[in-house]
Amino acid sequence: MEERRYRSASGAPLALRCRQHSASCRELAVRCPRLQLRSLSAVTSAVWLAAYGLFVLCQNSMVLSAAIFLTLIGLIIYLHFVKIDQESLLVIGSLGIQVTSSYASGKESTTFIEMSQVKDVVINEAIHMQKVIYYLCILLQDPQDPQGVSEVVPLFQSSQPRLDCLIEVYKSCHEILDQRKAASQSDGVK
Amino acid sequence: MVLKVFFPSCCSSAESGILIGRWIPEQSSAVILAVVHFPFIPVQVKQYLREVQQVTKVSVSVLGSWNNSKQEKEESLSEFLEDLGTIFSHEPWIQISKEGDSKFWNCSTLQKQPDNHREEEIILVYYDQRKVMLSHLHPPSDTADLGAEDASKLSAIFNTVASSKVLFMTDRYDDGPIKMTHWQSDGIEASIIVELMKQASVPACMLLTFLLSLVSGVCNSRVLKFWPLSFLWSKLSTCEQLGHRLQHLQVISSSKKAQNQTQLMRKANIFVSLLIDVALGILLMSWLYRKNQIGHLADTLIPVADHVAEELQDLLQWLMGAPAGLKMNRALDQVLGRFFLYHIHLWISYIHLMSPFIEMILWYVGLSACLGLTVALCILSDIIALLTFHIYCFYVYGARLYCLKIYGLSSLWRLFRGKKWNVLRQRVDSCSYDLDQLFIGTLLFTILLFLLPTTALYYLVFTLLCLLVVIVQGLIHLLVDLIDSLPLYSIILRFCRSYRLAAGVKFRVLEQQDGKPLRLLMQLHPCRHPSLVLPLSMGTGELKQESRKLVTQESMGTGEQKTGHSSVGKRKIQLLKKQCLYQPSVLWQCGADIQAADLQLLP
Numbered sequence: 155m156e157e158r159r160y161r162s163a164s165g166a167p168l169a170l171r172c173r174q175h176s177a178s179c180r181e182l183a184v185r186c187p188r189l190q191l192r193s194l195s196a197v198t199s200a201v202w203l204a205a206y207g208l209f210v211l212c213q214n215s216m217v218l219s220a221a222i223f224l225t226l227i228g229l230i231i232y233l234h235f236v237k238i239d240q241e242s243l244l245v246i247g248s249l250g251i252q253v254t255s256s257y258a259s260g261k262e263s264t265t266f267i268e269m270s271q272v273k274d275v276v277i278n279e280a281i282h283m284q285k286v287i288y289y290l291c292i293l294l295q296d297p298q299d300p301q302g303v304s305e306v307v308p309l310f311q312s313s314q315p316r317l318d319c320l321i322e323v324y325k326s327c328h329e330i331l332d333q334r335k336a337a338s339q340s341d342g343v344k
Numbered sequence: 345m346v347l348k349v350f351f352p353s354c355c356s357s358a359e360s361g362i363l364i365g366r367w368i369p370e371q372s373s374a375v376i377l378a379v380v381h382f383p384f385i386p387v388q389v390k391q392y393l394r395e396v397q398q399v400t401k402v403s404v405s406v407l408g409s410w411n412n413s414k415q416e417k418e419e420s421l422s423e424f425l426e427d428l429g430t431i432f433s434h435e436p437w438i439q440i441s442k443e444g445d446s447k448f449w450n451c452s453t454l455q456k457q458p459d460n461h462r463e464e465e466i467i468l469v470y471y472d473q474r475k476v477m478l479s480h481l482h483p484p485s486d487t488a489d490l491g492a493e494d495a496s497k498l499s500a501i502f503n504t505v506a507s508s509k510v511l512f513m514t515d516r517y518d519d520g521p522i523k524m525t526h527w528q529s530d531g532i533e534a535s536i537i538v539e540l541m542k543q544a545s546v547p548a549c550m551l552l553t554f555l556l557s558l559v560s561g562v563c564n565s566r567v568l569k570f571w572p573l574s575f576l577w578s579k580l581s582t583c584e585q586l587g588h589r590l591q592h593l594q595v596i597s598s599s600k601k602a603q604n605q606t607q608l609m610r611k612a613n614i615f616v617s618l619l620i621d622v623a624l625g626i627l628l629m630s631w632l633y634r635k636n637q638i639g640h641l642a643d644t645l646i647p648v649a650d651h652v653a654e655e656l657q658d659l660l661q662w663l664m665g666a667p668a669g670l671k672m673n674r675a676l677d678q679v680l681g682r683f684f685l686y687h688i689h690l691w692i693s694y695i696h697l698m699s700p701f702i703e704m705i706l707w708y709v710g711l712s713a714c715l716g717l718t719v720a721l722c723i724l725s726d727i728i729a730l731l732t733f734h735i736y737c738f739y740v741y742g743a744r745l746y747c748l749k750i751y752g753l754s755s756l757w758r759l760f761r762g763k764k765w766n767v768l769r770q771r772v773d774s775c776s777y778d779l780d781q782l783f784i785g786t787l788l789f790t791i792l793l794f795l796l797p798t799t800a801l802y803y804l805v806f807t808l809l810c811l812l813v814v815i816v817q818g819l820i821h822l823l824v825d826l827i828d829s830l831p832l833y834s835i836i837l838r839f840c841r842s843y844r845l846a847a848g849v850k851f852r853v854l855e856q857q858d859g860k861p862l863r864l865l866m867q868l869h870p871c872r873h874p875s876l877v878l879p880l881s882m883g884t885g886e887l888k889q890e891s892r893k894l895v896t897q898e899s900m901g902t903g904e905q906k907t908g909h910s911s912v913g914k915r916k917i918q919l920l921k922k923q924c925l926y927q928p929s930v931l932w933q934c935g936a937d938i939q940a941a942d943l944q945l946l947p
Contacts, residue, residue: 175853176862177465178346244851246864248346248372249467249497252851264850264869268497337345 160319162186163287170319178247178330182323185240186313189233189258201225234259238312243323245330251275251292253309265307269334271295273303275327277320288317290324346465347453348373349438350501350866352473355379355410356442358525360421362428363408363438364393366504371497374407374438375504377473377511378526386431388521400507408438408453429454440468448860466861469851473527475868476505477512479846498849552597560590582722585824589716592618612833621716621827628720629713638710642703649695649731653688656735660684663805672798680802684738691734718824725820732813739810746803749792756789842870 155173162168169185205221237258244252250268257263273293280287290309296302310320350365350373358379365376380389389406396404409425429437436453443450451466479502512528514520577583592614632638664681666672713720729736758764759782764775777785838845846868854863 175856176467179467179853179862179864181853244853246467246851247465248348249469249851249864264848266849266851266869270497 158319158322160315163285163314163316168313168315168319170315170322172322172326178333179245180326180330181242181244182326183240183242184310184313184315184319184323186238188239189237194229198225230259233257234261241310241313243309243327245327247330247333251327253307255312267292267294267307272331275324275331277317277324278306278308287314288320289314290320345372346467347436347438348467348469349440349451349861350375350469350471351440352376352378352527353470353865354473354527354529355525356470358410358412360411360413360425361409361525362389362406362425362432363410363440364389364404364524365407366402366404367407367434368497368500368504371500373497373501375501376407377404377505377508378524378529379410380406381523381525384522390432392522396508396511399510402504402507404508404511405434406432407434408440411439411441413441413443426454447855448857448863451861467864468861469864469866470854471505471866472868473505473512475843475846476502477509477527478841479843479868546599549597549599552593553599556590556594556597560594563587563590580726581821582719582726585718585722586715588828589618589718609831609834613831616833616836617828617830618716620832621718622714624717624827625713625715625720628717629710632710632713638707639703642706645702645706645731646695646699650692652732653692653734656688657685659805660688663802667801670797670801672801673795676795676798680798684741687734687737718827721820721824721827725817725824728813728817728820735806735809735813739806742799742803742806746799749796749799753789753792753796756785756792759785760789838870843868846870 155171157169157171160168160170166187168187171183171185173181173183175181201221201224205217209215209217234257238255239258240254240256242254242256244254246252248269250266251272252264252266254262254264271294273295275290275292277288278291280289289311292307292309293303294305294307296304310323315323348371355376355378359381361379361381362384363376364378364380365374367374393404393406396402409428411421411425413421425439436455439450439452439454441450449468451468453464453466511524512526513532514522514524515529515531516523516525517531596611596615596618632641660681663672664677709723710720712723755765758772759777762774762777763772765771766773834845848869850867850869852865852867854865856862
């Protein structure tokens with residue numbers, strides 16, 4: 155199990171952890187930067203200052219308690235639904251690929267894609283505003299058309315690692331995916 | 345290829361024995377369904393498996409051996425188990441052994457043909473048999489298609505477990521020749537209440553069907569189809585709601601079993617929705633009939649109607665003067681104003697005439713709330729419509745007048761320019777008019793043009809009032825549709841027994857040890873998106889749309905436009921379902937589309 159440091163597209167530090175469970179099973183996890191204390195306190199103080207200003211204007215103490223309540227609820231919603239702590243990819247050779255995002259509150263949302271649906275794992279480029287960003291994605295097979303792609307599933311969307319990290323992940327994935335191709339070719343030869 | 349062994353977690357502590365299950369050669373995976381313990385007679389085991397295969401159409405066979413040794417010895421047992429491989433010939437013969445309380449098991453295969461010397465990697469996947477059996481992860485289209493190549497691998501496994509129900513019916517208290525361990529071997533799970541309800545449901549369904557046939561026979565009789573009555577029924581939303589509920593009851597009480605999962609869920613949803621509806625209705629009734637609430641309501645009704653009429657009179661007086669500083673044509677203003685004022689006067693007289701009977705009528709009408717809260721809400725909406733009937737009348741007068749005026753104006757404008765509307769060719773043609781035609785036409789045109797602001801103002805004011813009433817009615821109908829089509833059963837199932845609505849699987853890697861096979865735990869992952877739950881509510885919404893269409897228009901042909909909305913919504917849902925993993929779905933978008941089609945104003 156190794157852990158290496160990389161950067162995201164916006165410059166934040168990321169950590170990639172690669173773990174090999176067996177010859178055909180590998181887990182790659184990208185850990186996003188944690189919630190910064192200074193941004194949290196900046197937002198909280200801004201909201202509370204605004205509430206205090208309103209209180210001074212209208213002399214109603216409900217504004218203050220409403221502001222506290224709102225800050226708490228907003229923080230809980232942010233941690234549970236928005237802030238992603240870690241995004242991981244579990245590649246199991248003959249079963250499939252599992253994509254997990256774990257949120258800061260501990261919630262995990264997983265999606266499992268069976269190996270028969272996976273056509274390929276590629277790195278794509280996208281032009282976003284003034285930048286060109288790279289992202290890793292899984293191409294799903296179209297059941298009707300063997301050459302066609304029915305869907306593109308982007309990975310690591312909230313951590314957005316840069317190209318060097320993506321190349322590492324790409325190489326790891328392809329080591330396992332190529333085993334499957336080799337196995338199917340040898341079966342075909344027989 | 346990698347060999348995958350799906351092992352039920354309930355058999356982890358079973359005694360040594362042989363493994364029975366299904367071998368899927370295309371995927372190189374073995375689904376283990378149960379463990380058969382010693383002593384057994386091989387011939388009997390084979391016969392039993394053949395019987396099971398006949399019933400379930402699943403090719404169950406002996407796959408290997410399971411050795412759970414509590415102590416370190418018993419090497420003779422392992423040799424004996426290897427020899428079993430020769431009796432039950434299966435390629436490959438899987439041997440799983442567990443020592444003491446160790447978490448890491450040994451798993452090896454015996455290949456008869458030694459020509460493939462490759463080291464096969466083995467993956468052990470633990471699964472919870474009960475949850476996998478009760479979840480309906482296989483898509484409904486290919487339930488009978490166990491051998492298809494392009495069926496998804498996991499759905500084949502789920503199918504295998506779900507179809508082998510018969511295998512799980514024998515428990516350890518049976519006196520058969522074969523002793524097995526599976527998820528029900530400690531005693532078959534059953535609930536007395538569920539069994540009793542199943543027994544009672546058959547005669548109940550038959551009774552309900554008979555009653556419903558009587559009621560629908562009465563409803564469809566010729567007596568009720570004469571013109572004034574059928575027009576009335578079509579306008580009252582209560583009748584529509586009652587018809588809708590009747591349809592629901594017919595769906596529930598039909599004696600055919602549900603073919604697939606979606607039909608079962610739809611039936612269950614309708615049943616729960618009906619129950620909740622009736623419960624809420626009875627609650628409402630108990631609140632209405634205590635402490636003379638009906639009397640209070642009746643007492644406030646007349647003053648409210650009077651107040652509305654007074655407000656309308658004030659409004660008309662304002663319009664007859666100089667509303668918002670605009671200068672109206674005095675004569676037309678006075679005529680229209682007096683005409684509407686007279687209407688209001690008539691209306692108030694009728695209301696006052698009816699006032700002694702209101703309480704009694706309300707009392708009897710309130711009794712119908714026991715049919716459900718939706719019926720009570722529909723009655724409320726109808727009462728509002730009846731009480732504001734005069735506003736609707738004013739709107740109709742204003743709209744007709746305005747429509748006539750616009751029609752006349754456009755025709756005379758064409759005359760002014762020397763053109764005519766050619767009805768045959770549906771276009772505007774030039775035409776030479778006589779002098780007297782031009783003279784009178786221009787005169788009339790000028791008159792109509794200068795009378796336009798007055799009529800337009802009346803039209804605007806009464807349209808806005810009517811819109812207000814329609815909005816209130818629309819909100820009530822929205823609430824009624826919400827109660828009708830909310831899939832409560834699915835929601836409750838999602839929270840209480842989430843494995844029954846599983847949308848996918850989740851694999852967790854358990855602790856590994858070098859040299860031992862890879863261990864994974866397969867868990868069911870509940871559906872997160874409403875896309876799985878929404879098609880069920882779409883079904884009932886569609887039914888309502890259909891029933892509305894049939895009631896308002898006699899022929900199916902004119903209903904094409906309205907079905908356009910629901911079919912677009914349905915297509916949207918199917919697209920969402922296909923990509924349900926990666927696109928957020930809008931919850932009530934399609935419900936809102938259907939509602940928009942209802943709020944229609946008169947031309």
